[in-house]
Amino acid sequence: MNTSIPMSGLLLAAALLGLSPAALAQGLPPRDVPARSLPVPGTVSPQLQALIGQPLRTGWNTPPTTPEGWRQLAEAGAAATRRLLPGFKERLKVDVEAGEMGGVKVFKVTPKDIRPENANRLLIHIHGGCYVLNPGEAGLTEAIFMAGFGGVRVISVDYRMPPEAYFPAALDDVVSVWKAAIRDTDPKRMAVFGSSAGGALTLEMMLRLKAEGLPMPAAIAPGTPMSDVTGAGDSFQTNALVDNVLVAVDGFCHAATLFYANGHDLRDPLLSPVYGDVAGFPPTILTTGTRDLLLSNTVRMHRKLRQAGVEASLQVFEGQSHAHYNRDDTAPESREAFAEIAQFFGRHLAR
Known part of the structure; x- marks a missing residue:
């Protein structure tokens, strides 16, 4: 005889006991999944197949333990x-x-052929890298993709990072660049975008x-944003050791975030914007992939925006790990991702 309690009964019991759904979930047994082999999907381009087939990121579970170690890691990746x-x-x-704007280092990325509708438009780019990686020109890949695929001018912010500066230095810098930019360009003709930490900073910037x-x-356009750095979210479990970029919730990116946070509460919306008040945010397009460790971060942020009445679109790409759309400009999925963002901007930015 089946003696299990239906979920509706569990929810009712939780309500009678004054428990939240989260507290109830803590009492439910986990699901054990047998070890299995994940083939590279044949449903994506050869370029993306090559990215999906790469091994797990080297050193994902052995992050630096000193400021100098982080500096060396950042420089090696940047090179x-x-x-x-x-x-x-x-x-x-x-x-x-x-160049420089508002006392902050920036890079001006200009397509040789600016589309006529974008003649007076400007995008602000915030690079990713778990708040500690991609200094200088190394942070330009996404900005170059957006400028080239979208035919629009981009300002990429080379914000300060540890060990030179800690939270909230990165946010302070992107806001300073924004204040400088709106002196010359109508905000109605501007958009902000970035992925990973850059996606989180895009959202944090709106809160500020x-x-x-x-x-x-x-x-x-916050791509696969680090919108909850506390480690909450289903895909931190379901995509662990599947995402070959971030790999796992307790990997190098979490260690890097702790380094940047410098003891600050990780639930602060200026580090985990999913906990902030997003009412009144601009129209938003979010991007992620089915193997992305931050799939849940992106989905939860999308739902948070929709619940607040914000126009929000979500594009999810087959097989992609964290920000794979930023890796290979020859992959049709990369062109498609940035074309979607460019079209979204085109609908909302004034000319």
Whole structure:
């Protein structure tokens, strides 16, 4: 005889006992999943298959333990990325110029052919890297993709990172650049975008602008955002050791976030924006993949925005781990992802 209690009965019992659904879930048994082999899907492009088939990120579970160790890790990764930039710039036909705005280092990324409808538009880009990686030009990949695929000017913020500066330095820098940008460009003609930590900073920036009564952009595009750095979310479990970029909830990215947070409460909405008041946010498009460790972070953020009455679109790509759409400009999925974002911006930005 089946003596299990239906879920409706469990929820009723929880309500009678004054328990939250989260507390109830803590008392439910986990589901044991047998070990299995995951093939590279044949439903994606050869370029994406190559990315999916790569081994887990080297050193994902052995993060640095000293400030100098983090500096060395960032520089090693930056050196590898810098070698790819000439090819990106040539194929996507963009020019890059270093500069400064609001006392913050930036890079101006300009396509050789700006689309006519984008002549007066400007995008602000916030790079990813778990708040500690991709310094300098190494943070430009996504900005180059957006400028090239979208035919629009981009300002990429080279915000301060540990060990030189800690929370909230990165957020302070992107807000400073925004304040400088809106002196010359109508915010209605501007959008903000970024992935991973850049996606979180995009959302955190909106919270700061809202708190300070500053104008917001016409639209934003936080890609696979680190919107909850406390480790909550289903895909931290379901995609553990499946995502070959971030790999697991207790990996290097969590250690990097703790390094940046410098003892600050991880539930602060300026570190985990899913806990913030997002009412009044601009129209938002979010991007993730089915193997992304931050799939739940992205989905939960999308639902949070929708519940607050914000126009929000969610694009989920087959087989992609964390921000795979930022890796190979020749992959049709990358072109599609940025085309979707460009079209979304095109609908919402004034000319």
